[in-house]
Each structure stands twice: as structure tokens, then as C-alpha cells.
Amino acid sequence: MPKYRTKEGYTIDDKGNKVMSITPSIFVGTAESEDGEKIQVLTTWGQSPMVEFEDGSQVVWSWNELINEAIELKTQEEPTSSANEVSQ
DSSP: OOEEEOOEEEEEEEOEEEEEOOOOEEEEEEEEOOOOOEEEEEEEEEEEEEETTSSSOEOOHHHHHHHHHHHHHHHSSSSOOOOTTTOO
């Protein structure tokens, strides 16, 4: 499961305890969410993918988590219709 760090720098450990942590990171680029929020794309020093939101909160994935999610999405059935499709 990806790790979420609050804007104050806290994560939750396996026992449910609040832990202060710092993750050194390398800037990769910027992105913008659909609602206009500016997002920084980074990697950790160990090269794990990381996203930092405008409020300073962060999410870090392991490469295995990202790969497993990609495999899961690939193996899902394709949608049979979309709400945005127009009938002809």
C-alpha cells in the first residue's frame, strides 16, 4: 500500500502509530490535477515514485505497488459503454 505523509510530515506505521518522517527526494516535473491543483512529481533517493501536493502532503509508492496496479488495470475488462458516448 502506498505511504501517505501529511503536510506536517507524519506517516502511520504498521502498528497504527503516528511517526514523523522525512523522505529526501529528487524533482522530476510538475502536473496539474483536474481541479487545478499543482502537483510535483518526484522520486525518492531510492528512485521510488512520489507525488507532492500543494499543501505539502505526499504519497510514495514502491515500484512493486505501481507495477501491480498497472497489471490489475490492464487485466480488467474493457468497459462496454461510457456515459460520454453518444448513441448513433
